[in-house]
Each structure stands twice: as C-alpha cells, then as structure tokens.
Amino acid sequence: MKVYVTSDGLAREAADGDLEILDLPARDLGETLTEDPDLDSVRGAAVKRRSALEDVCLCAPIARPGKVIGIGINYHSHVEETRDLLAAQGIQPPEAPMFFLAPGTAVIGPEDEIVLPAIAPDNVDYEIELVAVIGRVASNVAAADAMSHVVGYTLGNDVSARDVQRRSFESPEFSMSHAKGIDTFKPLGPALVTRDEFDEPLDVHLTTRVNGEVRQDSRTTDFVHSIASCVAEITKYMSLEPGDVIFTGSPAGVGVFSGQFLKHGDVVELEADRIGSLRNVVAKCPNSA
Numbered sequence: 001m002k003v004y005v006t007s008d009g010l011a012r013e014a015a016d017g018d019l020e021i022l023d024l025p026a027r028d029l030g031e032t033l034t035e036d037p038d039l040d041s042v043r044g045a046a047v048k049r050r051s052a053l054e055d056v057c058l059c060a061p062i063a064r065p066g067k068v069i070g071i072g073i074n075y076h077s078h079v080e081e082t083r084d085l086l087a088a089q090g091i092q093p094p095e096a097p098m099f100f101l102a103p104g105t106a107v108i109g110p111e112d113e114i115v116l117p118a119i120a121p122d123n124v125d126y127e128i129e130l131v132a133v134i135g136r137v138a139s140n141v142a143a144a145d146a147m148s149h150v151v152g153y154t155l156g157n158d159v160s161a162r163d164v165q166r167r168s169f170e171s172p173e174f175s176m177s178h179a180k181g182i183d184t185f186k187p188l189g190p191a192l193v194t195r196d197e198f199d200e201p202l203d204v205h206l207t208t209r210v211n212g213e214v215r216q217d218s219r220t221t222d223f224v225h226s227i228a229s230c231v232a233e234i235t236k237y238m239s240l241e242p243g244d245v246i247f248t249g250s251p252a253g254v255g256v257f258s259g260q261f262l263k264h265g266d267v268v269e270l271e272a273d274r275i276g277s278l279r280n281v282v283a284k285c286p287n288s289a
Helices: 029-035 040-044 076-088 143-149 162-170 176-180 227-234
Strands: 002-006 009-013 019-022 047-051 068-072 098-102 114-116 128-134 150-157 186-194 205-210 213-219 245-247 267-272 276-284
Touching: 002 019, 009 040, 029 040, 029 128, 068 176, 098 176, 098 227, 128 205, 128 227, 128 267, 143 150, 143 227, 150 245, 150 267, 150 276, 162 176, 186 276, 227 245
Parallel strands: 068 245, 114 276
Antiparallel strands: 002 009, 002 186, 009 019, 019 047, 068 098, 128 150, 128 245, 150 186, 205 213, 205 267, 267 276
16 A cells, blocks of 8 residues: 555555545544554545645655664665775774664655755765654564564655764764754655565665766665664664654765765655655755855
8 A cells, every 4th residue: 555645634546546535634644653553544544535646745654753763884885885984984884783863853755845954054965765664663573573563665865964974973972863863854755655565575676866867776685684674673772663764774876975965956856666756856044145
C-alpha cells in the first residue's frame, strides 16, 4: 500500500495511480501508527473523493517524528568515497552501524524549501536516503526480529552543513546534530510504502538530480549494514517508537567530494523505486544578506 499525507488528509494510491482521499480523522501517519501499527485503518477506510496526484498538496508522511535517526557511512561506495577524509581525521570506517540524532523540527515535505542557514550557508550538501518508518515499539531487539517493527519506507534527503560537520570532528562543542539538524534539513516524502510491497533482500534504485544533473545513482544492495542490523544496534541504546524514522545512509556522489554544494535556486530531485519523487528548491535564509 502506498499512502500519502495531503492537505486534505490521508490518501491511498489507487490501482490507476489516482489518489483516494480517505474518510479518516488523522492527518498524519505518525499519530495513526501509535494506535494502528499495521495501518489497517488506512487499508480499510472509506473514500471521500478521488483526485489526481498533481492536484493535491503533499505533506511529509511523518510531520514531526519523535526521533529522526541517521545511519552514517552505510554504502560501500560511500565508504570508499570517504576513506581519505576519515583517515585524515584519524577515523576508521565503523564496523557496527554508526548513528546520530536530528530533531523532528528539521523535517519538511515535498515542494517545501530547503533554506540555506544564515549561520552556515556555503557548504550545504545533499544525500539521498531510503528512510525506514517504525510502526511498533522496539527495544533491544535482535536483528532477526527487527523488521517486524518497520511498517514501511519513504524517501529522505539528509541535508548537511559540511563546514559545521567538520567542526564536529575537531571540537567537543559541535556534534553531527549541529550540522544535520538545522531547520528544513530533513525533507521526507512523497509517500510511505508499506514493507509488504518490497522484496527481501531489499533492492531499491535511488537517484539524485540537482538541476537535472544526476549526482547519485545506486541501489540499496550496496548497503554495508542491513536495516535490520541498524534497528538492532539503535535499540541497544534507545527505544524506537511508532513514527520514528531512520535515514539508512547515502551512496557515493555527495557534493562535498566534488565541491558541488547547494546554492540558492537549485532544484533537488530524489527518486526511488515504488516510492516516487521528492522535489525541493533551495532558498536563501530571509535574514541573510
């Protein structure tokens, strides 16, 4: 099942590609998952009306996740891309899944603007990521049981201020959340697709385009750590709850290694099999010169 959050409420994708706007009170999948971890109420809901996808205003599938968790360096291609940079910092690629936290206030939806922050506008980078959405509470779960806690997937952009991120390697005053948790730095969407729509092992094609130019092109078969392993590692340290989201890492092609950082007016388009396209335009901070 492919589920959208629209300005008119929750919607299912019909067989012909149109949206079925549902007769449900919830306007956010996060609150729905708290009571309905399998989204059965969405599967069985009556339809208020139908609409073409292009005629609705899409919102982030989870507007304010309780936790936004990112997995670092989780594609073999990205390990190779970062090897020299990590070596210069005296850091080895992690043997276990490495994760960080970002605030829910960083989340925006399709067509919302990624805003270059006044505090760090010059080294803002994109990273396409498959995002796992938690449906059931998970605490200290084994990898073999981890996927039963994942309801489905969406698409995300792990936007980063790379100059701020560098400071996190150099100073205890900064962390990854400073670089990756800035307002508008976690676009999500366009839809949540339930896990039963995907085969295992997971094989999803991911593509990033900036102003039409392909910057990233890979498949999730290049994962270093499976999503199950990531869930198991995270839940050693903290519980995951319905509506929490896990950005599962990004493949090679990020801007920091080519010097192609995002600038005002850029159009960033992410695409994933079955999930669709997530498009955001880059804007200047209103308080910047």
